Amino acid sequence: MPRVLIIEEQEKIRRLLVNMFKQEGFETCHGIVWEKAKELPKKNIYDLIIIDLYVKPIDGYEIMKSIKFFHPAAEVIAIIPQNGYDTGQMISCGIYDYVLKPFRQKDILDKGKKALEKKQLIDKVRSLEQIMDMDT
Template sequence: MDKKKVLIVDDQNGIRILLMEVFNSEGYTTFQAANGKAALDIVNSDRPDLVLLDMKIPGMDGLEILKHIKEIDPAIKVIMMTAYGELDMIKEATKLGALMHFTKPFDIDEMRVAVNLHLRTGSIDQCS
């Protein structure tokens, strides 16, 4: 079975490194990008199974990146990360196909569980 691929998109290096360590240790192949262009290059070349996408990224914001990811491959799962209560953006992200969002500072274990659920079962609706 191929290892599932997780792409972490955040302009904060510390967050990318932390999440890469967590998901590498979970057995995923991880990629990281600090901006939208780098993220979309990776989506095009490596087709990650899931993208952890920060809402606020200099240059191209998370919603724009999300739209492009879904245009490239609608099957790619996206979980948004947001720093503030950006409710309008979160609603918009959900409309565009984001599965869920985490508000920073997020609980790393909750995120790990959510990613594992989405990647191992394909859906988070059934936890029983």
């Protein structure tokens, strides 16, 4: 079952996102604030990380790079302010996609599902490659 980490400073939005993913059947982290995010991503393995850069726009690109460094296999969706980030630079940091704030719940859920589908396909390909390597 996919594990989702939600990094969101605003409690109301964090609870909304957690509940939304739980209702869809995801094993979801309870969601964390920024202070805990600095430690947690190094210790746990997540399939999808949703990070709100709206509240912490300072060094957002570095934050995205750090998350991908500690979780290279995780897909990352960023929540960003209008005109706040260069989308090309965000993609080069390794994120899967982004949503603009304010966002519709359906948009972030749909992007999360697509990101997880991509991750599952990549994982299957890696498994098949390992099996083929063992056969040779």
